[in-house]
Amino acid sequence: MDRRGRLLLIVALIGLGFALVAGRLVYLQVVDRADLAARAERQQQRVVKLESKRGTIFDRRKRELAVSLDVESVYGVPSDIKNPRQMAQQLSRILREDQKTLERRLTSNKQFVWISRKVEPGRAAKVKDLGSKDVGFRFESRRFYPKKALAGTVLGFTGIDNEGLEGLERSYDKELRGVNGWVLAEKDAVGRTVFPGGPGFQYRLPKAGNDVILTIDEVIQHIADRELERAVTTARAKGGVCIVMDPGTGELLALSVATAHGRPAFNPNEPQQYKSGEWRNRGVTDVFEPGSIFKVVVAAAALEEKVVHPLEKIDCSAGSIKVADRVINDAHRNGVLTFTDVVADSSNVGTIKVALRLGKERYAKYITAFGFGHKTGVDIPGEIPGLLKDSRQWSGVSIGEIAIGQEIGVTPIQVAAAYGVLANGGTLMKPYLVSQIVDQGGGVGKKFEPQQVGRVITKETCAKVSLMLQRVIASGTGKQAKPTGYSAAGKTGTAQKIDARTGLYSKKEYVSSFVGFVPATSPKLVILVMVDTPEGDIYGGTVAAPVFRAVAEQSLAYLQVAPDDVGGSMLLVNR
């Protein structure tokens, strides 16, 4: 071929090359355009989840009881890790995770594994100090309870994904949770996120969870926790409950549940350290036979129906009474007592005699009116209605047994609400734990007002019963309940538990209780104390009454309620 020919050939070949490239370009830009653009978009864009903050739970004075905080979770990319065994060894030491489990995760085929979630900030720092490029960190929200065990069984706890599992965390989970948001962001070549802004910027802001304000007072809760735990430990008991309630409104200022003696109080920061029964709020989930504290229902009903007068004399000298086919005894011999002393000295015989005057129908009506046999509706999960037989199913002896608080199962919260009736002039109030829900978005929150369930007895009857209950403390079985400087009214209870194996009343296991209100002249607090299976001394007057006294004295002083019963010493001061 001659020179000119060769030149033409080269030019033609080059031209063909360009044409092919141009053709390919056209192909890519025009034909495959949509498909390639979509793939690029997928690679460049990502949806970033904006986690909502779980709401905070406060006590009535806005002190934090449950707060969420972002902490770091540690993850690894197994495909990049060169020496999984060594890494597992180092990490298990710092993070306190099982080495074998970690090693298994780090040698798996996955692109991403969690090494340890929501770790303590100090430990995360130590992992960072290792300087390994094969572990990464991501922030996740974790729940903290800064007051540790205080009100633990009321607050409950959350799971690893911040879902409420028990207590108020569960019953108010929807309010606390909020709604996650998202934003469509772009990723650059190195993976950094860039928010494009401008029109077409797509996002949805997260909606923060609502805050919840409780009726609980942190200080009174602490007082109740402390005094109850002391009594349970001293008595080597299986547990206990202490409730402090405002009788006028039904607000619960303290709801304390003690674990068995020797066991630590339930701390929701570490639920895995406890056995499953120990985070149950036994104030609402468990029944017990109330024993003598239930006698107050007979007293109130009988006085309201005017079948007895407080000073009427009742013959209890027989020491026992036959009801249908059973004989019920008094704990100790009494003579002829006024009805007031029947209550003050807790005579079974006297109480049953008056209950028989009432009759089954009327008595059953008052039991229900006081709230027994159905749930109080308190806003914590797990409440049961108690065990109360319909009056049509009562046997001949039932009226006698129930009058002295046996053959009936009640929850501590029901008893507290019932004594609230006597303390506030005759109305049954609904006990509640949450007073307000605060909307984080600035919207209108929710306020919970006291709710009246129904009128049970008149104010006059309340005054008469109150005098009798004051007598219990002044000269009856409840002397150790008397708070210094304040008048008080209440009732002791020493009830046999039912032996689970035999189904009969146990001779060794008792529930000791004391419940009442202070000051008696103008009640501000209802206080209930229940100690489950104390060893040795079992009487409500000696095991539970001192707790009532301590809680009453300290709580009233904290609330700055003026003493109303100072006995002899009084200074008169000129202004």
Added chain:
Amino acid sequence: MVVLVIVAALLLYVGGKVKIVQLGYQIEALEKEKSDLERENRSLRIEAASLSSPARIEEIALKRLGLVRIAKENLIVVKRQSQQQRAK
């Protein structure tokens, strides 16, 4: 001449786009700083709440500071004289 103008315009255009991306990085850095500070704030709030728990304060008061609970003997109730009593 026209080519120069076109090139200048293109440079300005690209320069603008680059600036937008740079500002985006800055915004992200500031957002990160903001959320770091917010996180630290929350962490300190929790720490403050924990330090002020009644159980802890009580223990410090009783054990370290040697404070005692008020004994009943040291409580004296003082009642103000009413108007009529003073007039006597």
